[in-house]
Ligand SMILES: CC(=O)SCCNC(=O)CCNC(=O)[C@H](O)C(C)(C)COP(=O)(O)OP(=O)(O)OC[C@H]1O[C@@H](n2cnc3c(N)ncnc32)[C@H](O)[C@@H]1OP(=O)(O)O
């Protein structure tokens with residue numbers, strides 16, 4: 134990179150002086166714009182392989198299902214494929230009555246004639262003509278004066294009028310784009326638009342569309358908004374005009390530019406799904422629409438099945454949508470990090486299904502876009518107890534007490550640290566199984582018999598006889614206590630102190646099982662948990678006690694083995 138970029142690059146200034154009359158910054162967007170999808174034109178012209186007719190038809194049908202009423206379907210004078218596709222739409226009557234198709238052309242007579250031929254017979258159609266008006270293009274591409282460039286636009290408009298008038302069966306509309314408006318002098322763009330409007334003869338009943346493209350995004354979005362507001366205020370016959378914007382994303386701010394432009398007076402936005410299009414793309418209509426939705430404004434476009442829309446765009450464009458793409462990417466509703474998972478878990482627990490959406494870190498309810506909650510929380514080395522316990526709860530109905538969440542998340546952390554990989558919900562359960570549910574040695578419960586009933590009142594003693602295995606050898610023990618668990622603990626005759634106990638049902642009806650969580654000390658050990666799951670609550674709690682005991686004993690063995698190994702290596 135250059136030490137002095139100012140010698141090579143100069144900032145674009147749309148106005149000689151600051152446009153201080155601007156009012157857009159204090160405006161709010163209260164309704165959606167007229168949406169125009171240019172996926173089949175600007176999107177298509179930027180593809181490595183332009184879409185076949187079959188792909189274009191599939192994309193077109195998808196755009197209709199989403200609810201677009203204005204669709205730019207191609208540049209019919211460019212190729213036979215585009216021409217044939219547009220003709221098929223018309224001839225096979227694939228265009229719903231309330232949808233207008235749009236076709237783009239340069240301001241050249243032969244191209245205009247062919248363009249009109251491609252759509253003639255449609256119920257309604259819009260011819261879209263463009264020519265560049267920015268100084269660099271006047272100088273470099275056309276080598277023309279301002280007057281000559283304005284004349285291209287006026288002459289082109291006359292040809293559009295002339296050729297369309299030969300097909301009165303079609304209701305014709307007209308769109309004009311002063312291409313590269315983004316780096317043009319606003320005064321000249323205004324002059325050309327007014328000249329075009331006068332030539333076309335727009336009326337409030339058949340408005341002309343002036344589309345002001347950021348063909349190359351050249352400034353911060355606030356300056357683009359200034360340019361749009363200035364045009365909005367100064368155009369002739371504003372009530373006969375639909376003011377449209379067409380932001381590209383060269384600086385990565387196309388969405389902001391479109392939103393500011395709407396605040397500044399734009400009525401219509403052209404763009405592509407998922408920001409497809411030339412170079413860094415056209416403005417992303419999905420993001421724009423769903424940004425409105427999350428402000429409580431229905432965009433008039435339906436993204437209830439966002440995955441299907443994405444699949445269609447990926448198939449037709451043969452380009453992937455990034456996993457972090459706003460609202461649509463595979464990972465955008467997924468939290469890996471502990472504090473996010475914790476907040477999301479709490480948010481879901483508190484969320485009123487009919488109330489205002491307020492789940493932290495999720496700006497939109499994934500369900501509104503047809504996404505499930507399955508992938509909301511995924512676990513890796515950045516995760517905490519909230520995420521881990523969320524997965525166990527969602528997938529297996531296990532609601533871990535808080536201290537067990539902390540204890541178990543250390544086991545998961547160890548796995549993720551060791552592998553450096555994501556720990557899937559299945560892995561989490563496997564670790565839980567081996568840490569708690571599968572702890573059957575040295576002590577294993579075979580069966581038990583209890584005498585005494587819990588209803589019998591305070592002071593009543595329970596008597597229990599338990600068949601166990603200890604290191605694979607059958608053992609029968611007996612004990613008494615004022616509850617089933619205390620009788621069981623007495624029967625084991627181990628230095629157990631129960632510190633905490635939780636239980637809950639898993640499932641409902643005939644399949645209901647009980648989950649028991651016991652926190653205990655064995656001798657002087659630190660406290661540790663055991664877990665049992667069984668159809669019978671008492672059996673589940675005995676399993677939980679033995680799970681905790683076995684874990685303690687296993688830990689002691691491990692500690693002793695480590696000490697012995699350390700001694701051996703020291704020797
Ligand atoms: C910003 C945008 O996205 S604009 C849309 C861009 N999309 C496309 O270009 C895709 C389809 N285009 C094509 O297939 C071809 O460009 C065609 C068929 C339209 C024309 O092809 P060609 O006749 O070979 O011309 P080419 O594209 O090279 O155009 C260059 C000529 O057109 C002139 N020209 C460029 N734009 C325009 C315009 N909007 N109106 C009138 N003339 C124009 C140029 O000055 C140049 O003229 P010159 O040959 O006298 O120097």
Ligand SMILES: CC(C)C(=O)C(=O)O
Pocket residue numbers: 175237263310312313344346347348349379381
């Ligand atoms: C034809 C125009 C609208 C265009 O695509 C652009 O300027 O980016």
